[in-house]
Every structure is written in structure tokens, then in C-alpha cells.
Amino acid sequence: GQGRLRTEGEPAGGAAVAGGEMLLGVGLLALALLAAYRLYLRWGTRSGPGGAARQGEAAALPRMKRRDFSLEQLREFDGARNPRILLAVNGKVFDVTKGSKFYGPEGPYGIFAGRDASRGLATFCLDKDALKDEYDDLSDLNAVQMESVREWEMQFKGKF
Numbered sequence: 001g002q003g004r005l006r007t008e009g010e011p012a013g014g015a016a017v018a019g020g021e022m023l024l025g026v027g028l029l030a031l032a033l034l035a036a037y038r039l040y041l042r043w044g045t046r047s048g049p050g051g052a053a054r055q056g057e058a059a060a061l062p063r064m065k066r067r068d069f070s071l072e073q074l075r076e077f078d079g080a081r082n083p084r085i086l087l088a089v090n091g092k093v094f095d096v097t098k099g100s101k102f103y104g105p106e107g108p109y110g111i112f113a114g115r116d117a118s119r120g121l122a123t124f125c126l127d128k129d130a131l132k133d134e135y136d137d138l139s140d141l142n143a144v145q146m147e148s149v150r151e152w153e154m155q156f157k158g159k160f
Helices: 014-044 051-060 071-075 097-103 118-123 143-159
Strands: 086-089 092-095
Touching: 071 086, 086 118, 086 143, 092 143, 118 143
Parallel strands: none
Antiparallel strands: 086 092
16 A cells, blocks of 8 residues: 555455355346346337237238228228237338338337338337328438438338
8 A cells, every 4th residue: 555565465355356246146147147038028029929829820811912001001900909900111112021020019210110111211210199190201311311211111121
């Protein structure tokens, strides 16, 4: 402490340092376990009771033929009234049924099921009030938001 050096044999609180390191290790382990538990709660139980049956039911659905949808017709495919889940991005309709964990009624993006998701995806808003129930020309979106819509459309084309 006062400008003095200690030799190796002198007790200098080394036990306190070792105890602190051990406490830090235990704390980090507890934090890692908490993070793993939170991930399990978020993703591991996502399908819930009947989730596997719903996935099997979705896989058994025949492939849809290409067709046009009105917004009213699209609303029927929200995963609750119909096992098939559709959503629209930038005027194109995608069958996202195989992603029901995400787009189904219990999923984090379930708000988009059976709807035009363009505005919500462009603005990164999952609030139901941000989505319109009538035709949305997106004319009030800025260039960055419109580019985001186009990027989402490309992602959906590649995946669905």
C-alpha cells in the first residue's frame, strides 16, 4: 500500500482476489444460464401445444396456384381462420405457412398474417395501428423506407 513491495510469501489479500475471480466466474455462468433459459422460453416453446400438429397440417396443404387477392380475401389467410398463412409485401402475396412459428397467430410477426405487411416492414413497426386495412400506396414513405420494402420483398421471394 504505502510504496512498499511485498514478497511472495506475505499474505496480501490474494485470497480476496481469488474469491473475486471466482465470484466473477459464477456470475458469468449465471448470466449465461439466464440467457439460455430466456432463449429457450422465446424459441423453444414457440410451437406450444398443437404446434407440431399445425406444422404437419401446413405441410399437407397443396401448393396454391398464382392468383390475385383483394385485401378482404387476403384477411382470410391469417393462420387462425385458415391454416394457410399469406401476407403481402410491395403488392406481391407470399405463402408464409411454413414459417408459421413467426407469422402464425402466436408468432412475433403474426400481426402481418393475412395483411399487406409493407408499411410495417418499412417502418419496423409491429403495431396494428401502423397497418392499413385499405389499399396503401406507400406514397408517404421516404426513399430509405421504400428500399427497405424492396429488400423485404426480395427476402420473401428467396424464402417463400
